[in-house]
Amino acid sequence: MAPTPARASAEQGRAPPGRRWREVRVSGSAELSAGPDRARVSVWLGCRKVTEEAARTSVTRRIEFITHRARVRGVTKENITVTEDFSRVENIYQMEALICITFSDFGKMQEVCKLLTEKLGTSVTISPPNFYHTPEALDTLRRQVCVAAVRNTRGKAQEVCQLFGQSLGRPLLIREEETKEWEGHVDSPVSNSLDSLTLQERIQNATAYASCRVFAVFEIRGKANKKNKLL
Known part of the structure; x- marks a missing residue:
């Protein structure tokens, strides 16, 4: 996982001379998750053939078929990489290729893998999908959990003020106290073999979790009016 981001804080100025703000100090937290x-x-x-041309032709045709099917399903050229290796062992020519395809639509990924299995059979080996998060997705999760923690903290402060018939004022201090990030649910059983995991189990294991704890100080304005009480 990426390193925990720097703590964020927002603070208002001090009370004017001769005046003391009445304050309520609270802490709150939130936990959110995001799938890969x-x-x-x-x-x-x-492919292994007795001639170089036969070996190259066999592999090239399958590469073209695989990449074309992926492109038809909406995969861009930038998300398809092909690595080829050619060698000769005695009188046998050997051609190998590794195609890596990155999907953002998991439904289309399943369609492509099913099609390749049906059409190419044992002439290809398809690895189980490796699920992951882009940096942008993780940044979004971090921002969302911080905002959620602040929102929960404000809600707690508002309830405290209402309990004593007061109204909540502006924030004087908001400080991010602690953030944590991890992958996979802590209560999920660990399989002895990754190959035996189902698609949903793989997605669950790759799910990112983030928690955030916030400390905040709010101004207490005074007695709440009837309108605020009704709200």
């Missing part, structure tokens, strides 16, 4: 937004699938294929 990308999946990478690797497809390996190879």
Whole structure:
């Protein structure tokens, strides 16, 4: 996981001389999760022939078929990488290729993998999908959980003020106290073999979690009017 971001704080100025603000000091927290937004699938294929041309032709045709099917399903060229390796062992020519395809739509990923299995069979080896988050998705999760913690903290302060018939004022201090990030649910059982995991279990294991605890100080304005009480 990416390193915990720097703590954020927002603070108002001090009370004017001769006046003391009445304050309420509270802490609040929030926890959010976000499923992976990308999946990478690797497809390996190879061929051994007595002539160089036959070996290259067999592999090239399958590469073109695989990349075309991925493009038809909306995968951009930038999300498809092809690595080829050619060698000769005695009188046998060997051609291998590794195709890595990155999907943002998991439904289309399943469609492509199913199609390749049906059409190419054992001539290709398709790896289980590797789910992960883009940096942008993780940044969004961090911002959302911080905002949620602040919102919960403000709600707690408002309830305290209402309990004593007071109205909540402006924030004097908002400080992010602690943030934590982890992947996979802590209560999920660990499988002995990653290959035995279902698609949903793989997604769950790759799900990112973030928690945030916030400390805040709010001004107490005074007695709440009837309108505020009704709200």
